[in-house]
Amino acid sequence: MTADAVIMRERGMKEGLKVGVSGVRGVVGDSFTPQLxxxxxxxxxxxxxPGPIVIGRDTRVTGDMIEQAVQAGLxxxxxxxxxxxxxxxxxxxVLTQELxxxxxxxxxxxxxxxxxxxxxxxxxxxxxxxxxxxxELLDVYHQQLFPSVAEMDIPEATRVPSPVESHWRRIExxxxxxxxxxxxxxxxxxxxxxxxxxxxPDFLRELLGCEVFPVLxxxxxxxxxxxxxxxxxxxxxxxxxxxxxxxxxxxxxxxGDRLAIVNEQGxxxxxxxxxxxxxxxxLSSHGKGPVAVNLSTSKSVEYVARRHGCEVTRTKIGEINxxxxxxxxxxxxxxxxxxGVIVPAMHPCRDSYIxxxxxxxxxxxxxxxxxxxxxxxxKYCMAKDKMRIRGEHAxxxxxxxxxxxEGEKLNLFDGVHVDFGEQWVHARRSNTEPVIRITAEASTAxxxxxxxxxxxxxxxxxxx
Amino acid sequence: xxxxxxxxxxxxxxxDSLTIRxxxxxxxAFATFSGGxxxxxxxxxxxxxxxxxxxxxSSLLSAGCEVLDFGVCPTPILQFCxxxxxxxxxxxxxxxxxxxxxxxxxxxxxxxxxxxxxxGEAVLDGFHAGEFLRRPWDQVGAVRVADDFLGPYLDAIxxxxxxxxxxxxxxxVLADPVGGAGCAYLEPFARRMGxxxxxxxxxxxxxxxxxxxxxxxxxxxMASIIGxxxxxxxxxxxxxxxxxxxxxxxxxxASEEYTFAIIASHVLNRRPGxxxxxCCTTRTIDDVAALRKVPLIKxxxxxxYVLSALMDEQGVIGGEGSGSIVLPSFSRGFDGFLMMALxxxxxxxxxxxxxxxxxxxxxxxxxxxxxxxESSAGYRAIDSMVENARSRRNVRVDLTDxxxxxxxxxxxxxxLSRTEKAVRVISEAVNRKDAERHADxxxxxxxxxx
Numbered sequence: 014m015t016a017d018a019v020i021m022r023e024r025g026m027k028e029g030l031k032v033g034v035s036g037v038r039g040v041v042g043d044s045f046t047p048q049l050x051x052x053x054x055x056x057x058x059x060x061x062x063p064g065p066i067v068i069g070r071d072t073r074v075t076g077d078m079i080e081q082a083v084q085a086g087l088x089x090x091x092x093x094x095x096x097x098x099x100x101x102x103x104x105x106x107v108l109t110q111e112l113x114x115x116x117x118x119x120x121x122x123x124x125x126x127x128x129x130x131x132x133x134x135x136x137x138x139x140x141x142x143x144x145x146x147x148x149e150l151l152d153v154y155h156q157q158l159f160p161s162v163a164e165m166d167i168p169e170a171t172r173v174p175s176p177v178e179s180h181w182r183r184i185e186x187x188x189x190x191x192x193x194x195x196x197x198x199x200x201x202x203x204x205x206x207x208x209x210x211x212x213x214p215d216f217l218r219e220l221l222g223c224e225v226f227p228v229l230x231x232x233x234x235x236x237x238x239x240x241x242x243x244x245x246x247x248x249x250x251x252x253x254x255x256x257x258x259x260x261x262x263x264x265x266x267x268x269g270d271r272l273a274i275v276n277e278q279g280x281x282x283x284x285x286x287x288x289x290x291x292x293x294x295x296l297s298s299h300g301k302g303p304v305a306v307n308l309s310t311s312k313s314v315e316y317v318a319r320r321h322g323c324e325v326t327r328t329k330i331g332e333i334n335x336x337x338x339x340x341x342x343x344x345x346x347x348x349x350x351x352x353g354v355i356v357p358a359m360h361p362c363r364d365s366y367i368x369x370x371x372x373x374x375x376x377x378x379x380x381x382x383x384x385x386x387x388x389x390x391x392k393y394c395m396a397k398d399k400m401r402i403r404g405e406h407a408x409x410x411x412x413x414x415x416x417x418x419e420g421e422k423l424n425l426f427d428g429v430h431v432d433f434g435e436q437w438v439h440a441r442r443s444n445t446e447p448v449i450r451i452t453a454e455a456s457t458a459x460x461x462x463x464x465x466x467x468x469x470x471x472x473x474x475x476x477x
Numbered sequence: 478x479x480x481x482x483x484x485x486x487x488x489x490x491x492x493d494s495l496t497i498r499x500x501x502x503x504x505x506a507f508a509t510f511s512g513g514x515x516x517x518x519x520x521x522x523x524x525x526x527x528x529x530x531x532x533x534x535s536s537l538l539s540a541g542c543e544v545l546d547f548g549v550c551p552t553p554i555l556q557f558c559x560x561x562x563x564x565x566x567x568x569x570x571x572x573x574x575x576x577x578x579x580x581x582x583x584x585x586x587x588x589x590x591x592x593x594x595x596x597g598e599a600v601l602d603g604f605h606a607g608e609f610l611r612r613p614w615d616q617v618g619a620v621r622v623a624d625d626f627l628g629p630y631l632d633a634i635x636x637x638x639x640x641x642x643x644x645x646x647x648x649x650v651l652a653d654p655v656g657g658a659g660c661a662y663l664e665p666f667a668r669r670m671g672x673x674x675x676x677x678x679x680x681x682x683x684x685x686x687x688x689x690x691x692x693x694x695x696x697x698x699m700a701s702i703i704g705x706x707x708x709x710x711x712x713x714x715x716x717x718x719x720x721x722x723x724x725x726x727x728x729x730x731a732s733e734e735y736t737f738a739i740i741a742s743h744v745l746n747r748r749p750g751x752x753x754x755x756c757c758t759t760r761t762i763d764d765v766a767a768l769r770k771v772p773l774i775k776x777x778x779x780x781x782y783v784l785s786a787l788m789d790e791q792g793v794i795g796g797e798g799s800g801s802i803v804l805p806s807f808s809r810g811f812d813g814f815l816m817m818a819l820x821x822x823x824x825x826x827x828x829x830x831x832x833x834x835x836x837x838x839x840x841x842x843x844x845x846x847x848x849x850x851e852s853s854a855g856y857r858a859i860d861s862m863v864e865n866a867r868s869r870r871n872v873r874v875d876l877t878d879x880x881x882x883x884x885x886x887x888x889x890x891x892x893l894s895r896t897e898k899a900v901r902v903i904s905e906a907v908n909r910k911d912a913e914r915h916a917d918x919x920x921x922x923x924x925x926x927x
Contacts, residue, residue: 042611047535048501055497075614078538082501085532089497128614164491164525164578164683235615 034147034331038122038131041075045130047082054086056154057118057134063091063160063168064115067135069098069105069176071121071208071268072234075130079120083132084170087118090159093168097176099232101208101269102133103364104180110139110360111179121268124240139360141333177212180366181220187299187359188370192377194222199259200373201226201275203250205240206233207267209365216366221373226257234267242266242273242352244281255279260376261383265365270332271352272365274372276383284352285311289390290383291354291368294375295346296321299358302345305338307331308430308439310350312393312454329426336361396461398451399443400472407442410449413475414440414468438464440472479579481895482604484597485781488581491525497532500582504533504568506603507584507592508540509610514565515543517558517585517623519550521571521658521716524683525580529570533582534620537568541612545623549681551658551718552583556810557633558626559589566592571658571717574690574799590788590809591781627662631669634815637807638822644671646825648709651675651699651724652817655689656682657716659813666814670821675706689715691722691800696730704728710824710831718813719780720800723820725832733800734759738838739831740802740816741794743823745769750793753786755779756877757890757903758798764839777878778892780811798843841887842909844916846902847894850927855893855900858926862891865922889915891923 030044031037037053039045058066066087070076076099084094092115097108102119109117117135125131134142134150142150200223204210210232217223228249229237239246242264254262254275262275273284292304292314304318305326315325328338332353339347339357348355353363354371375386402410414429424430428441428449436455443450449472453464480494481487487503489495508516516537520526537544545562547555552569559567567585575581584592584600592600603609612618650672654660660681667674677699678686688695691713699711703724711724722733738761741752745765751772754762758775766773774790776782780801787795787805796802801811808815823834850858859880866874866882873883879892887906894901900923904916 041614041617042539043613046611047532047539048498048505051497051501051532051535073614075617077620078535078617081531081535081538085497085501085528085535088528088531089492130614161492164523164580167491167525167528170527170531 032151034144034333035141036131036133038125038129040128041130047078050079050082050132051086053132053154054083054118055090055159056150057116058087058090058092059159060150060153061092061116061137065093065095065112067095067097067105067109067112067114067117067173069100069102069108069117069119071102072099072206072210072232073122073127073130073267074234076120076234079130079132083118083120088167088170089162091162091166091168094170095173096170097173099208099211100176101180101212101364101366103270103360103362103366104177106135106139106141106362107180107183107360108173108176109135109137112173119268123268123270124266126240127234127236140336140362143333143337181216183359184367184370185220187356187367188374189377190220190370193370193373196377198223198261198373198376199226199257200224201228201250201253201257201259201262202230203228203238203242203247203253203262203264204230205238205242205265205267206231206236207240207265208232208269209265212269213265217369221370223373226253226259228253236267240267242271242284244273244283247273247275247281251275251279251281261372263365263369269365270363272354272368273352274383276387278384282383282387285313285350286387286390287352287368287372288348288350288354289313289317290375290386291348291356291371292346293317293386294371294378295356296323298374298378300345303342305335305342305344305347307335307349308424308427309452310348311395312435312437313390314350316390327424327426327430332363391456393454393456394458394461395452395454396458396465398465398469399448400451400469401448402472402476404447406476407449410472410475411440411442414471417471436460436464438468440468479897482601484584484594484600485591485779486581486583488575488579491578491580495580497528500529500532501536502607502609503582503604504536505540505609506600507566507568508537508542509603510597510600511542511565513541513610513612513618515545515562517545517547517555517562517564517567519547519552519555519567519569519658522549522656522660522681522683523572523580523716526570526572526683529580529582533568533570538618538620539612540610540618541616542618544618544620546620547623547626549658549661551662551813553718553808553810553812553814554626554630554662556585556589557630557808557812558623559585559587561626561629562623569717572689573717574715574720576689577685585810588809590784593785594781627665631665633807634666634818635669637804637815638818639825640670642825643821646821647671647673648821648824649673649675649707650821651677651703651706651708651711652679652714653677653687653699653712654679654714654718655685655687655716656680657689657714657718659714659718662814666817670818672821675708691715691720692733693722693730696722696724699724700728700730710820712813712817712820714813719811721813721816722800723831725835726830727832729832731831731835732843734761734798734843735835735838736800736816737796737798737802738762738765739823739834740819741765741796742838743819743826744794744804745771748793751790753783753790753792753795755783755797756875756881758796759843760841760888760905761838775875775877784809841905841907842912843903843905844912846916846920847899848902848920848923849899850923851898852893854927855898858900858923859891859893861926862919862922887911887915889919891919
């Protein structure tokens, strides 16, 4: 259960309806109903105007039901539903741009457990709505004044015949597919019973010439492991790598935007290393350029970028914030430390498929193993702490921290982020709980813990 | 006023009163009423029907209903199938007889009849309260496509008629389903009955090539060609195959009022028993029933009311002057295919063309008019007409649905429309002049009251 769900339950509210920048999500049958989905689809159709809208979804049991509601909602305001079916979220974004659609809707609660579902809204550029756009959409939703479309003008829904085709073509044009195919890698993949179960084995086999050993590859939407691809959930994949003597193991989340890696020994290397290795490959083979990652991404990315003489820009938390910064500064690669690789040359969104292709390209280009490549990058450790405070104190506390660390390299997009070169500490107000979250990263666990402890003491002295 | 909400269905204007939200809440209320059980779902070909289909489907799944999707399917076939599929009910999305730009969502109960006025109030209560059954994620419903129903359906139709006699008669039959739900089913029906089918407006389409209400005015196309292609009979249907009017071999478009009369005469010849109709159907039915000395029961206007009384009275046939019949031995719905089969059966059994069957019936002239007015004014007008009628001698006043005044030589009926701001007036008499005169009198009375 997510933190906000706990809060909602404590307050006796319906479980977890969350309307925000990243869309609308909730627990199906409780707060998230077909009526709500249809109404938001109407608001979105009204917001972007009449025209084609791409709809894609993950494998969740409730996906078809929500898709029907969204489809009807869009038609009722004069938009043509263009149904992509069960596809990765990045495919929805790619298709929206590729087909020149007015917008797109991805029906997926991403890494949330099975009982959740959500709508994520995509603008005509194929990017998730920005914070401002999302606020405007909410205004339209609350007005509930949707255009009325006469029967003659209701557009018919259409289907995209081979929905992943354009996504795969773009990946092909970004990476050296032939170099990968020549190596005939043995690859294990954990699809988490999500969209990967429909597309990933084919992608690895047909496009990248791999021998594939899939696990959790039935697209049931009943996730047989925790949907976040963090090391503690990847036992099955590790075993598959070992028994089949694979070169590498890949783990996806249910909608295929995040990627975790297991090395040839069958050990997870940690989600943050996915991005570090992808950055390594882009900067060494595709050309140098700026890199952008969010504030909570590991230092390992900075280490790799520095090795290539490239700058790393930190952004606010939230995929769209990373994407927009990347476009603004012309970043060649970037993303999130949670396994979200973004390559703008493919499309400015998190995509586990471009991630897999880059990592395999790296293995092919260097002839080295995952373990060897990983050992090139120094080990970083993170520490996390949270302090319960009175909500109204948060701004004052953050201002106080800002004064204390004034002489250091500060980033104030989202709370206070202090960069000490080889280590950093970040304090920010939680969106969902009355707490300040403190995160730090250093070369050892002790050093990281010392950083968070220091901030905790500073806050405590302010509270006194 | 373009929305009609009743327990057996909700009808309204697309892009206006019949919003997606209304359709979804109504379906959710029905799904709740049905306990999240198995539901059959079908639609017609109107432009908005796929949209409502998606909206309704989503709501049904959310309550945990197992949905058997019949795709494009006439309402009577869904009604026929409910019991056979052991379902809790069915939902039919169809514009029916209404004009372009309208649509409706009809609710069918576990026995296959339109949700009964007396049993379905719970649906309306749920709809108004906005409280619906919702299943958690792992108990939401699933959809299965139904595709094995047509054979048994046609078998059952065969059982109601003498197929061999129909085959021997080698009829040439024109049929016009107005591009609606019936299109794809006409060919299989014709093969079973051994008739030569001449389809008109039989490409499925949301475009309405004619008025969808079966009546002489919408049968003009067919009436003008039937002679040239030597057709024995022509059938004109509504979008949902629930209503039908006839065109004779001589090119006469018969009033839709005679559909019920022709079929009732034929059915009662074989199976005498009580007949049920609404309170503004032609007197021909009264004569048909009187001739066979069977009771005739009159109800409020609407399939649901007729069927309810039919079951109460254990009648053998029910129907309405709008061009529909139901045989409880066959199903619980007004069924265009069954009607078509029975008319062919009547022609084969009597070995005579439709024009002769019509000639054998006592015929009246019927006039249907409508006067636009605010509903409050309409109520007032009908009230004062009731008072007026009660003060007259030699007339019978009936208030089953609106006002009906019977005289020796005919009757007039006035009631408030449910879907527009208007009063509808029907007048029937032995000759056209009298029918027109009494209708005009009624309209003048309404104008005065307004």
